Amino acid sequence: MDDMMFLTFLATLAGAAWRLATPLIFASIGEIFSERAGVLNIGLEGTMLVGAFCGFAAAFATGSIPLGLLAGIAGGMLFGAIFAFFTITIKADQIVVGAALNLLGMGLTAFLFRTYYVSTGKGIEIAQPVQIPFLSDIPFLGEAFFRQNLIVYSTVLVAILASLVLFRTSFGLTLRAVGEHPKAVDVAGRDVASYRYAAVLVGTGLAGLGGAFLTLGHSNQFVEGITSGRGFIALAVVVFARWSPIGAFFVSLLFGLFYALQLMLQAQASIVVPYQVLQALPYIMTIVTLVVVRGKGAAPSKLGQPYEMR
Amino acid sequence: MSQKPFLRVENIRKRFGPIVASDGVSLEIEQGEIHSLLGENGAGKSVLMSMICGMVRPDEGEIVFKGQSVRFNSPREAIRQRIGMVHQHFMLVPNLTVAENYILGQGSPLRVINDMDEVHAKIRELSDRYALDVRPDAIIEDLSVGEQQRVEILKVLFHGIDLLILDEPTAVLTPQETDRLLSLMGDLAKDGKTVVFISHKLDEVMRVSNRIGVMRDGRVVHTVNVGETNARELARMMVGRDVRMELPRSPEPPGHIVLSVDKLTCRAETGLPAVRGVSLYVRAGEIVGIAGVSGNGQTELSLALSGLLPVDSGRVILNGKDITGLDPARINASSFSHIPEDRHKHGIVASMSLSENTILQRYDQKPFASRGMLNRGVIGEHTRDLIKRFRIKSRDEDQPIGALSGGNQQKLVVARELARNPDFILVNQLARGIDIGAMEFVMEEMLKQRDNGRAILLISTELEELFAICDRILVMFHGEILGELPPDRTRLDELGLLMAGQTNQPALAS
Ligand SMILES: Nc1ncnc2c1ncn2[C@@H]1O[C@H](COP(=O)(O)OP(=O)(O)OP(=O)(O)O)[C@@H](O)[C@H]1O
Ligand SMILES: [Mg+2]
Numbered sequence: 001m002d003d004m005m006f007l008t009f010l011a012t013l014a015g016a017a018w019r020l021a022t023p024l025i026f027a028s029i030g031e032i033f034s035e036r037a038g039v040l041n042i043g044l045e046g047t048m049l050v051g052a053f054c055g056f057a058a059a060f061a062t063g064s065i066p067l068g069l070l071a072g073i074a075g076g077m078l079f080g081a082i083f084a085f086f087t088i089t090i091k092a093d094q095i096v097v098g099a100a101l102n103l104l105g106m107g108l109t110a111f112l113f114r115t116y117y118v119s120t121g122k123g124i125e126i127a128q129p130v131q132i133p134f135l136s137d138i139p140f141l142g143e144a145f146f147r148q149n150l151i152v153y154s155t156v157l158v159a160i161l162a163s164l165v166l167f168r169t170s171f172g173l174t175l176r177a178v179g180e181h182p183k184a185v186d187v188a189g190r191d192v193a194s195y196r197y198a199a200v201l202v203g204t205g206l207a208g209l210g211g212a213f214l215t216l217g218h219s220n221q222f223v224e225g226i227t228s229g230r231g232f233i234a235l236a237v238v239v240f241a242r243w244s245p246i247g248a249f250f251v252s253l254l255f256g257l258f259y260a261l262q263l264m265l266q267a268q269a270s271i272v273v274p275y276q277v278l279q280a281l282p283y284i285m286t287i288v289t290l291v292v293v294r295g296k297g298a299a300p301s302k303l304g305q306p307y308e309m310r
Numbered sequence: 311m312s313q314k315p316f317l318r319v320e321n322i323r324k325r326f327g328p329i330v331a332s333d334g335v336s337l338e339i340e341q342g343e344i345h346s347l348l349g350e351n352g353a354g355k356s357v358l359m360s361m362i363c364g365m366v367r368p369d370e371g372e373i374v375f376k377g378q379s380v381r382f383n384s385p386r387e388a389i390r391q392r393i394g395m396v397h398q399h400f401m402l403v404p405n406l407t408v409a410e411n412y413i414l415g416q417g418s419p420l421r422v423i424n425d426m427d428e429v430h431a432k433i434r435e436l437s438d439r440y441a442l443d444v445r446p447d448a449i450i451e452d453l454s455v456g457e458q459q460r461v462e463i464l465k466v467l468f469h470g471i472d473l474l475i476l477d478e479p480t481a482v483l484t485p486q487e488t489d490r491l492l493s494l495m496g497d498l499a500k501d502g503k504t505v506v507f508i509s510h511k512l513d514e515v516m517r518v519s520n521r522i523g524v525m526r527d528g529r530v531v532h533t534v535n536v537g538e539t540n541a542r543e544l545a546r547m548m549v550g551r552d553v554r555m556e557l558p559r560s561p562e563p564p565g566h567i568v569l570s571v572d573k574l575t576c577r578a579e580t581g582l583p584a585v586r587g588v589s590l591y592v593r594a595g596e597i598v599g600i601a602g603v604s605g606n607g608q609t610e611l612s613l614a615l616s617g618l619l620p621v622d623s624g625r626v627i628l629n630g631k632d633i634t635g636l637d638p639a640r641i642n643a644s645s646f647s648h649i650p651e652d653r654h655k656h657g658i659v660a661s662m663s664l665s666e667n668t669i670l671q672r673y674d675q676k677p678f679a680s681r682g683m684l685n686r687g688v689i690g691e692h693t694r695d696l697i698k699r700f701r702i703k704s705r706d707e708d709q710p711i712g713a714l715s716g717g718n719q720q721k722l723v724v725a726r727e728l729a730r731n732p733d734f735i736l737v738n739q740l741a742r743g744i745d746i747g748a749m750e751f752v753m754e755e756m757l758k759q760r761d762n763g764r765a766i767l768l769i770s771t772e773l774e775e776l777f778a779i780c781d782r783i784l785v786m787f788h789g790e791i792l793g794e795l796p797p798d799r800t801r802l803d804e805l806g807l808l809m810a811g812q813t814n815q816p817a818l819a820s
Contacts, residue, residue: 170417170418
């Protein structure tokens with residue numbers, strides 16, 4: 001490869017990395033809300049699938065991508081409401097409910113898809129890249145960062161907004177306190193359960209959006225298990241990012257890079273590694289980073305524990 | 311009296327299942343007074359105060375505050391009526407700053423927090439006014455227990471209260487911090503605030519109170535003016551009999567060395583040196599005390615001895631066996647009992663039952679287990695026996711220990727550790743919330759252990775406790791043992807100087 005080609009390769013790689021990171025960014029930032037409030041939702045994978053399916057179904061019916069995205073968010077939140085009811089109101093074990101929702105999400109979306117859509121075989125029109133004037137003309141950089149669709153651009157906004165809400169508003173302060181010392185919040189006169197509900201709904205709404213991106217901004221079809229483990233990788237991103245939204249943005253980009261690398265290396269005829277190994281790359285990196293980071297230090301101290309009032 | 315009382319509690323009842331925590335309790339508190347509450351462990355002091363501040367709802371009865379009948383559904387409603395409480399366990403979020411803790415739950419959730427200057431200024435002003443030394447931007451988890459408590463008190467002041475309830479605030483304080491707190495209470499009363507103070511330490515209560523209420527079995531049984539009573543009488547009202555402050559002990563000379571510590575050093579969790587070359591020994595049949603202002607390495611010394619903190623250098627020999635750096639389970643199994651300073655961290659599992667807590671270290675040993683199965687019957691019987699002997703107030707042995715009053719939890723820890731018949735007992739703060747009647751009993755038990763040839767190391771910031779039962783007192787300062795004194799009250803000055811780190815004896819003479 002000469003230099004020019006290599007630069008083009010890098011630019012394409014960076015652009016693809018951001019696109020592939022997008023669902024992870026949404027889901028992991030959502031999970032940060034939930035976990036900061038002390039609720040560990042391992043049902044992200046199922047939630048993302050529901051988001052992906054609802055997004056697809058709505059766009060299929062209306063032909064509108066914004067409506068599809070909204071449906072994805074709504075589907076995720078509906079799923080989140082089930083999770084919240086069982087874990088916060090009934091105080092069931094969060095891991096068990098989360099696992100159940102993963103199974104439910106996979107089964108339900110597969111069933112509905114097969115029943116209603118698989119025979120049509122049709123896809124939908126996906127969100128088109130929006131070229132930012134001037135910036136998109138910058139060599140290489142333009143290709144990488146300024147020719148994405150609006151959903152991808154919005155990840156930056158979501159990360160900044162999430163960070164502001166968590167660290168600069170009264171809501172965020174209370175939410176973080178709920179994950180650390182819920183009784184203190186109770187004594188300060190705020191309802192712990194409401195904050196946990198809110199956190200879970202924000203979290204699953206974002207996870208639903210992440211799922212919807214897969215069908216509306218990335219592939220033009222729903223496929224069974226389209227999330228292929230992204231919900232679990234998002235859980236790892238949260239730990240690696242030490243529960244910080246901005247951190248989650250960059251860590252997701254890193255994982256996006258692994259995905260992109262995997263895809264592009266597969267396309268490279270000169271590389272002889274079996275493609276299965278390349279496909280496993282993001283998952284291997286997940287395990288490696290979790291072992292290396294091992295960071296429990298920043299975890300909310302009441303993560304996973306229901307709150308018993310008095 | 312024609313004048314209406316500031317706060318009147320009338321005929322309140324509160325039950326937790328079969329346990330009656332408040333049995334028709336009535337209480338009157340005047341504006342601007344410091345009103346102390348005394349009572350045995352489980353008498354219902356904390357529950358009564360929790361009802362006044364909105365944490366717990368009474369089953370029956372009435373609370374009249376400033377002439378109005380009030381019924382709080384949450385502590386927030388109580389705060390709005392200007393009633394605030396500092397709990398036995400702090401209500402501070404450890405990873406937030408002081409100021410953030412204060413504004414927690416205040417105002418609209420949608421409010422953007424961009425300007426904390428005003429809050430900081432208000433905190434500084436209050437802190438200066440009452441000499442509390444609270445920095446608004448300090449992170450809670452970096453503060454000592456004493457500092458956190460001042461933060462809690464200032465929080466209540468910050469919210470602007472008229473009635474301040476302090477539940478055993480001095481249990482975790484050093485004598486210096488206690489002095490400071492007591493004078494702060496005086497200042498608050500001078501400013502027209504009303505203070506309710508719960509403590510098991512009669513001298514503190516005698517020092518600050520205007521009036522003293524004594525609770526027993528969920529009721530206030532006596533209320534007296536401080537000028538018309540004394541510590542002895544208060545003790546009798548509480549326990550229903552005379553409490554001996556001096557305990558007899560046999561003059562048996564001590565036997566062989568059971569525990570010896572040689573030039574032990576270790577670092578605190580922060581990485582700073584905490585124990586610097588401590589050497590000491592404890593013989594069979596003696597109680598050795600370690601006196602010192604807290605924070606001079608006592609915590610780390612006890613953690614290092616019991617295997618909960620890594621040892622940097624030096625050796626610990628128990629019964630001729632080197633136990634340095636062994637894991638806590640192995641040390642425990644070497645006839646080593648530990649009554650820890652922080653029972654919540656190292657002493658109990660709050661959500662587990664009394665039975666389960668009594669066999670924490672011995673769950674796999676006979677007679678509690680055989681062939682890998684627990685013998686529920688034996689465990690239950692053993693626990694019931696301890697509950698009876700130590701008069702632990704509880705529903706039954708299957709109740710989670712977290713539901714017990716603080717003092718009763720401590721009693722179970724003491725009972726468990728003594729029941730193991732160890733050769734060596736390490737005690738860090740024996741009293742921790744135990745009432746004086748129980749304290750007498752526990753001290754007697756300690757002396758019995760001593761007379762049975764056990765070796766006991768008692769770390770304490772309470773000099774009275776040390777004088778009462780120790781055979782020798784070592785003084786710890788800056789991670790070192792500075793000297794040894796006999797438990798002789800006439801040498802209190804000398805002890806005080808050593809505790810302050812002064813070793814130059816000539817200065818004493820001149
Ligand atoms: N949440 C609860 N569930 C069950 N029982 C409780 C609960 N809270 C308190 N109790 C019981 O009510 C009684 C009174 O407890 P309380 O904590 O008021 O005692 P206390 O006077 O504060 O004692 P101490 O001096 O040991 O702190 C005790 O028998 C206790 O076990
Ligand atoms: Mg109490």
